[in-house]
Amino acid sequence: MHKGSRSDHHLETRAVHGGEQVDELTGASAPNIVMSSTFVSDDPAGFSIKEFEEDRPYVYTRWGNPTIEMLEKKLMSLEEAEHCIALASGMAATTTLLLGLLKTGDHLVISDVCYPGTAEYVRDTLPKYGIESTPVDSSKVELLADAIQPNTKLVWIETPANPTLRLTDISAAADVAHEHGLPLVVDSTFATPVATRPLTLGADYVVHSLTKYIGGHGDSIGGAILGSRERIEELRNDAMIHLGGIISPFNAWLIARGAATLPARMRMHADSAMRVAKFLEGHPSVLQVNYPGLPNHPQHDLAKRQMDSFSGMLSFQAKDGDATAHRFAKELEVFHFAVSLGHSRSLMYWVPTKEALSTGLSLSSEQTASYRDFAGDGLFRVSVGLEHPDDLCEDLARVLGN
Numbered sequence: 001m002h003k004g005s006r007s008d009h010h011l012e013t014r015a016v017h018g019g020e021q022v023d024e025l026t027g028a029s030a031p032n033i034v035m036s037s038t039f040v041s042d043d044p045a046g047f048s049i050k051e052f053e054e055d056r057p058y059v060y061t062r063w064g065n066p067t068i069e070m071l072e073k074k075l076m077s078l079e080e081a082e083h084c085i086a087l088a089s090g091m092a093a094t095t096t097l098l099l100g101l102l103k104t105g106d107h108l109v110i111s112d113v114c115y116p117g118t119a120e121y122v123r124d125t126l127p128k129y130g131i132e133s134t135p136v137d138s139s140k141v142e143l144l145a146d147a148i149q150p151n152t153k154l155v156w157i158e159t160p161a162n163p164t165l166r167l168t169d170i171s172a173a174a175d176v177a178h179e180h181g182l183p184l185v186v187d188s189t190f191a192t193p194v195a196t197r198p199l200t201l202g203a204d205y206v207v208h209s210l211t212k213y214i215g216g217h218g219d220s221i222g223g224a225i226l227g228s229r230e231r232i233e234e235l236r237n238d239a240m241i242h243l244g245g246i247i248s249p250f251n252a253w254l255i256a257r258g259a260a261t262l263p264a265r266m267r268m269h270a271d272s273a274m275r276v277a278k279f280l281e282g283h284p285s286v287l288q289v290n291y292p293g294l295p296n297h298p299q300h301d302l303a304k305r306q307m308d309s310f311s312g313m314l315s316f317q318a319k320d321g322d323a324t325a326h327r328f329a330k331e332l333e334v335f336h337f338a339v340s341l342g343h344s345r346s347l348m349y350w351v352p353t354k355e356a357l358s359t360g361l362s363l364s365s366e367q368t369a370s371y372r373d374f375a376g377d378g379l380f381r382v383s384v385g386l387e388h389p390d391d392l393c394e395d396l397a398r399v400l401g402n
Contacts, residue, residue: 007077011078014077020070020256033253034065034066034067034249035250037061039058039060041059061249063241067253071086075224075226078194078197081206083229085232087223087224087247088222088246088251090208091118092245093223094117096243097205097225098126100234100240102154103130106152108126109134110136110156110157111137113162113163113371114156114158116360123360123362135362135363138173141175154182155173155176155184157173157185159190159306160191163379167303169306170184171202174202174203175202185207186203187208190313191307192342193214194262195310201306205225206227207224213262214262214342215254215255215342216258217254220251269342270309272386272392273313275390275393276392276396283396283400285319286319287318287319290314291313293310312385313383314382315381317379321376321378322352325380328348328380328399334346342383343385348381348382352377354378356378
């Protein structure tokens, strides 16, 4: 019987075989989709997951499902994690983790630039539960330490950050958090396990929007939290079960299928992103390009140390950004002017600075000024897909002009 992958297999092999096994009944090579919401039991059982040991049978898909478990095991193999829970979206993963770890009176330290959904939830929703936060420029790890208060219970960083592509030194951030007895969460959606495996660098939790690179095809939504067995089981038995943000088995199957090609796709994403970044860097209408793989990125040395791939995300600032955004939206042919990222199709979207600041975390006047200095009137966030880079550069050149 085929046993799937081993921990000593290379990443590409684990991406294909991790979590999978040949079906014992039919011999099917591809994993099945188990869409049942409930499972027949041989013995009477209770209605609470807490009545079962960790090695529990399948009872109800909100508690566990073979297809979802297959995806979780594949992600564990890729991230070198002990345990994983897959959820309905990246935001389901974020909210499950935050509400699972924080309570009234607690305090959170978080990167001052992060995914807008995370920022809005931390700024607008957590205070309703009596949970406060302090946003800091986590690229300066000493600021993380300065922001920690007696009631701080969690440190949350995002690297590379959305949309600035700013990096945070994960090992250094973990040292700061652990010196204060706090767990460190890393949103590693932009990097993927191909580029960075935060748990191996000292992080306690990793969060992914599986909708993005890991799914890879823009046709399914999911999220995941990974960490130690003890930490993840605690979340599964409480926050995941009771908040109910579980992933559909069908979406889990689609995402697992996408994950099988993740290493190969990331090589293409990264190679093409470098080509596009260099093209933009030399264009007279472009004021600034932010891509960790470029030598002029202010944290290029950290990127080389912390990332095995520079990924496929970049952002840039252009002259007269708003007018340029309207031209891109109407005239791009290869790029799709659309939100999201990490898909086989190249995507671009305009992030006006005014909107980024109004929908982001509550920043100090100094932090607001710093973001304005960096982003100008706004940033174009670019997710470089799998098209030929020459076609992508030609598409940009045609709209940008000479």
